[in-house]
Amino acid sequence: MLTLLIWMPGAFRFEEKAPPTPFHQVGAGGPGHSGPNQTVSMDLNSASTVVLQVLTQATSQDTAVLKPAEEQLKQWETQPGFYSVLLNIFTNHSLDINVRWLAVLYFKHGIDRYWRRVAPHALSEEEKSTLRAGLITNFNEPINQIATQIAVLIAKVARLDCPRQWPELIPTLIESVKVQDDLRQHRALLTFYHVTKTLASKRLAADRKLFYDLASGIYNFACSLWNHHTDTFLQQISSGSEAAILSSLERTLLSLKVLRKLTVNGFVEPHKNMEVMGFLHGIFERLKQFLECSRNIGTDNVCRDRLEKTIILFTKVLLDFLDQHPFSFTPLIQRSLEFSVSYVFTEVGEGVTFERFIVQCMNLIKMIVKNYAYKPSKNFEDSSPETLEAHKIKMAFFTYPTLTEICRRLVSHYFLLTEEELTMWEEDPEGFTVEETGGDSWKYSLRPCTEVLFIDIFHEYNQTLTPVLLEMMQTLQGPTNVEDMNALLIKDAVYNAVGLAAYELFDSVDFDQWFKNQLLPELQVIHNR
Template sequence: MDIQSASSVVLQALTQATSQDTAVLKPAEEQLRQWETQPGFYSVLLSIFNNHLLDVNVRWLAVLYFKNGIDRYWRRVAPHALSEEEKSSLRAGLITNFNEPVNQIATQIAVLIAKVARLDCPRQWPELIPILLESVKVQDSLQQHRALLTFYHVTKTLASKRLATDRRLFQDLASSIYSFACSLWNHHTDSFLQQIYSGDQQTALSSLERTLLSLKVLRKLTVHGFVDPQNNMEVMGFLNAVFERLKQFLECCRQVGPGSPCREKLEKTIILFTKVLLDFLEYHPCPFIPLIQRSLEFAVSYVFTEAGEGVVFERFIVQCMNLIKMIVKNDAYKPAKNIEDSKPESLEAHRIKTAFFTHQTLTEIGRRLVSKYFLLTEEELTMWEEDPESFAVEETGGDSWKYSLRPSTEVLFLDIFHNYSQTLTPVLLEMVQNLQGPSNVEDPVQMLMKDAVYNAVGLAAYELFDNVDFDQWFKNQLLGELQVSHNRYKLIRRRVIWLIGQWISVKFKPELRPLLYEVILSLMQDPDLVGRVRTLISRIVSQ
């Protein structure tokens, strides 16, 4: 396919393929499909999406056809594979200019360059990384951003390769560019902080976008680029710097209000900082040991003390809870049953955790989890009012704890309670004792607190087996609460039904069941409780 003569024909077909009229659209798509295997077709597509004067939709479609062609025809062994000569020409054309004006098209071009890099870099495309490194240094703002965007997608793609030879190549790359990546990130971060505090929000937003992209590059290099990252001073220096930068960016939240153009990207950057720590902990638990204490101090102070007031937001709280949970639960940080069989690293991690989780710290975490994070929100109460049955369907299992506040809170509570039950059991039992007797229906705070405490007792049922006489509690307290008919008490009735469902397989005398069946029958008439009652019945039947 001759580029000069074919260009207008392909352009016409792409234009028709963007039509809303199927009579025009379908023949154009069929024609483009036939051209997919023609030599020169992808060179024509490259010239079309690189022409900024053409219609955006046409250029967008050209990029998509090019991207799909990489998947189908770029490999040498593929049927109708592109020639080495054309591929060489295409590679050169892809990195000639980083000046795409349309964000969405720029992202797609960066992705398709990364797709080619996955197959050809570094062997057939050794010049890619050096050109990207030079291009992110240029003064032109647009070119710098587009080169950095491409640099990130290439790094992300190369980091995802899993063959041993590919991993070694990525490690070589990481070693050679890590210093540069760190200095690039520091430069853009410092620029952003300076601009945001001087009130230059628009320039600050531009620097923040570059901070985010350079941090994304560093995340991939740090997590996947080193076999023994603990031995690399720059890697450990960067990870320690993350804590300082996190504090700076969280303080920025006071400066940057919810309506600011920077706010969304600021929160994204804060979350990305936490992802760096979480990923490093997941892939390198032993090299993470020197960071355990600082991580716990940071996360606990922002989530469970006044330090976080006015700066934290929901997704950040979830990430901090996940960080605490992953440290508490990590098998690499637990000594063997026979202490002499334990690795020195495990003993060191265990020592750090034990020193941090004092009686006072655990008590404060336990109380705050229940009395603050277990409380139902206005949004949840409204959801229940509008659709009781759907609200009764609990979100369990899967990875919801990684992203949602309530599952994250409950999973953290369970893990901490399981590991430190001797300290936390008396704390929870005291909270139960303080709420004995019917709650005042005129006091919504007391009602929400009782719901939260009962939730905690239900979640920790197996841990509390030896410490709670559930049969007595059922007869003397819970049964009476199920019989309070006031409309505002439905919150407690709903929670008590769930609580019994949690305990019925743990500790519940058979002779108490007739009493339970009797109260279940009366509650079946209540539309607010029907979902919970059905769940309870199914648990009874499964015994």
């Protein structure tokens, strides 16, 4: 076994206490022939060469080469100095990408197993200090996948050491995202996001207090950073090069991801923070700007995917904030409903919306409608002022004309079966049914989402909407021309709505008579439609 005695920049010193693993070869007889108390010195480059050779073998497709290399690496992973060698390898951009990738992965797994003080074979505090310093020396990794892995492993160390043992991490990241070098700025911002995401996920009271302190300290900077990158992107979208536009959009997305974690997890009472509420109110204007950009960018544009992800991220901020802080969300209820309803149920959304965005807007409406924090008890006097305020805003928005329009649009537009759905129903009826009803599909798929929203709105406002649906049923009495596909699809949509609202319609519809007089004759029609 090899034990590191002295750690210095550029050098290891090992003490040999048993037949050595082949980090090096000593003595005329090769491995295993040196004396039991002999001390061997090796510089970092020499150690890297040995480990590099084994890592290269570990990337082989030949199991005869691969297996011994993996065994050797497994033996080394508990040896002091091994992770310093890995750091030296994966930060050397001239080496093979696969080898560097493997070095990063071994380093990342080592954090999980040996970084905690109480872990068996735990790394020494001296080595950890050197590793921490080395990890944030240069944010210049040219390969995206490796850069992401390095950002993740820095976040793993931050989870255990920041801020007590690693107070310089956040200040270093903040300084690094300000630099003018595009690559360094992006890598620092990527790391900043992963560190924020990891720290936000900690749940112990002391850890949450630390994150609250961090959020209050850097929130203003994070907002400024996001606004800067967003404005840069919006300026470049009309005149900049494709590469510059994509670069700005990527930074906008990363800075927004940081803000999402700080906003949702960084404050006990976020509604009392003007910066937080200013950011949240600003989302609606930014969303309109980005949706207009999507109107002018074709589906084959390289920016399209990133642009849609950014738009969806805006909606995730609102959904997460509503979920975690329903009463702090109260000032946003009116604007959220106006925005979502206008883009999903009026002509405002024509030409700019896309399926995932529509789903997110519907989920936002559904969460506001169904939120128990906004529902007063039967005795209004027993309800909190916050609940009554939210309920008042909801009631003022969901007027008869608004509810009627939402109901009619859901049934006559969103409930209509598409060509793709008809084909799937024809080819695999069971698969079609499972697809429609499975698990949390309503959170991500359009049809289940529309049906769940319809059920919740109909349940909440059944007295208003029951006459609307009964009128739609009445207009479809009697047989329908089987050659009129549109009429058949509308009838199918209305029948679907009646089925979903059956519980609420129990006292208003004689289902036995409806079955005998309307459905049974239709079931006897022999036609492929």
